[in-house]
Amino acid sequence: MRTIGSTIAGTIRPERPITSGTNGERRPLSLLFLMLLWLSLLIAFGVLVTLIITIIIDGQGQFSWRLFTEYPASSPDRAGARPAILGSAWVIGTTAVMTIPLGVAAALHLEEFADKRNWFNRMIELNVQNLAAVPSIVYGLLALAFLSMLGVRDKNIVIAGALALSLLILPVIIIATREALRAVPQEIRQGSLALGATQWQTTWRQTLPSAVPGIATGAILALSRALGEAAPLLVLGALVFVSFDPNGLLSSYTTLPIQIFNWTGRPQEGFHQLAAAASVLLLGLLVLMNGLAIYIRNRFQKRW
């Protein structure tokens, strides 16, 4: 039983029967396409796995307590990453103290208090987006210039590195905090205001506490990025032979990524192994930090 369909002169319609046996989803081109998609994932995954295996294999000879307890030396058999580990801790800690309050404050202003139609505030928004895309090494140059202007001679000090890294991750923290604030429903704020609370009281007592898990997650992720950064610190002259524990904000320092960079560039194979071992350590730390961030997000994040 055929329907009386209209035809237009000259239009030929291929009568592909419904029961052709071929599924339109399985036509050769579609299958090829799907295979290519799988291939992309496989390659990306494969490279990651290869990378991890490489550093584990290369570094296996050097996984010992020495990595944690010894100082860099001219011979790979006696060298360790102790100052680098402590230096990273000092620098990241200082960075956190400097940038988190600042970033959260800036985000609070932009999200809760600023008149969003005001051109100045819109410019700040655009500015933050731009800053997030600036190459990390430029932040090193910024810190270098700033400190030169202040007349600081030896810029390889903890506070200088923290300054560069703080400015680097400040846009990230601002963006993450804003997202967390946006996720808090308007009804909460309006309920508070309707009771006669001021805007700051509302923010401080209602909005901000609700946004804390999101902010914490974002901050930890930003700090984990700072932990892995080396370029800005190189510019500040961090590649000095450091053989003591950092002991203050004005102390010389080195960090784990810098140490890895240092060892990778040495000719001896032993140093390459050390670099690999330190890389495993660094990755482990990052996995821990990211895991913490995800845990916080899953456990504490309110679902509205």
Next chain:
Amino acid sequence: MTTVASTGGPATTPDRPSPSPTNFVGRSRPGEFAIRLFLRIAAAITVITTVGILIALAIPSIGFFAEVPVFEFLFGTRWAPRFADASFGVVPLITATAWTTFLALIVAVPLGLGAAIFLAEYARPRARSLLKPILEILAGVPTVVYGYFALQFVQSTVFREWLQLPTGAFSVLAAGVVMGVMIVPTIASISEDAMSAVPQAMRQGSAALGANRMQTTLRVVFPAALSGIVAAIVLGISRAVGETMIVAIAAGNQARIVTNPLEQGQTMTGFIANAALGDSRVGSLEYDTLFAVGLLLFLITLLINFISIRIVRRFREIY
């Protein structure tokens, strides 16, 4: 607190106190004002940062260009700032940067888009929850570690040992390819967001016409998400241009015009990283050179971001 008198009935009852006179004059709240001022300053710091970057880069650059003509800088083909017979032509650095960026894109765009399309259009929720974290791990690997991998495995083992390629200890190819892998998560996650944002109604409309999933993906979803995808790619370019550690470790330290990716070369970022390792006296030409190259780098990145915003806006206008 005033009570509202109900309609009907006595205006006040004997037991209730009479309402206090209404006074809507606001209390001045100095604490609130101070806090909001602090917040405003915090936000302004971002502007100060940008201004600071511009000034920090500009001042030494002015000193630099007092000694080196702009034309020689931009178009000169020999970069040897430390030699006795110094030369400041930045073209070699640019060729190395261009090569590594180009190679990175060749790797990152197909892989990134492939992963994004799979995640957005084909993957079951279970597969997505497994694959997205993997992408995030890729994104989280520090660039130093990528650099080590590029030098020790890709260049040393794969290129020289296994493939017996005619290449030295460093190569632009190794650095570029690994940089590409590093950028894959950037391109993938932003593109995937863009494609997921295309409404389901569109896919259903296409399916109801007799299109299969590949056709729907390529002909409806992909074009609809194009502005986001282009933004993702441009962001990837921006990251490639600004990347330092991978190239500093694996691409080499010789500033030369790169014609063959198997050769080594020094990128703009590589130069800055390496030059800062030496001792540069503040105010010297060596010191100023750092910032001149930094300024060029910053301007290029700014230009790329600007182009991306324009492209995104143009695509959005069409539909």
Next chain:
Amino acid sequence: MTDTTEDAKTPTMHLQARVADSYLPDEPRGILQVENVDVYYGSFRAVSDVNLKFGLNEITALIGPSGCGKSTLLRSLNRMNDLVDGARVEGKVLFQGEDMYGPKVDPIEVRRRIGMVFQKPNPFPKSIYDNIAYGPRVTGMRVDSMDDLVEEALTKAALWGEVKDKLKQSAYGLSGGQQQRLCIARTIAVKPDVILMDEPCSALDPIATTRIEDLMHDLRQDYTIVIVTHNMQQAARVADRTAFFTALADEGTGDRTGVLVEFGKTTQIFEHPVDQRTEDYISGRFG
């Protein structure tokens, strides 16, 4: 729908959208037939044991309160339910005698032959022209003149006059009613045999609704139409035959399964309903 729509109609006469019953055979010449069909989402049975015959060149309406599986059933007719995870159809859906869920059936081709218009108009973010041309292109239709095909489709969807000078403009510039007619034109362009409509007017204003209903009357000459509507009066206006569904609640889980209560010529359903539930719904006692 209130009576004011009658006054607001365009100059076309108040159409008898339905064919006079004398021309309607007692039994529909079924081009599309549903036999003992259940539709499951996972373990939840959304639709239970439906038997229906959709008549060639007739408009059949599926009516009933919300939640009784009308849309689910409709989507099973062109295998759109395949796209939902966990959806399963048991029973037979026969199109021109062939079971569409049979092993050798190409669901992509099914969807071309049985088109669908959705509740909310969903034009592609492309030009009007490309929206229409999309279907023929992806289904591999060999076309002498795409321009002619586009014009034909838009004409049959009563949209040509309004858009013929702006074919290259974005479809998003059209009003809601125009967009829905565009979606109908787009469906027509792939030359289906059946057009399914899932509450096609519920997102539109009364005037646009009227135009679509007029359009349906024209379309039935060439196509078989099945429409789901929660608006009884609309069914009374346009449909030749009507199927009334209701939902039975499972005592234990509280899940509601849709069942077919009654099916027949529209006049019979509305004027002499056989089942009490039908009469209750028609007279507005519930639903």
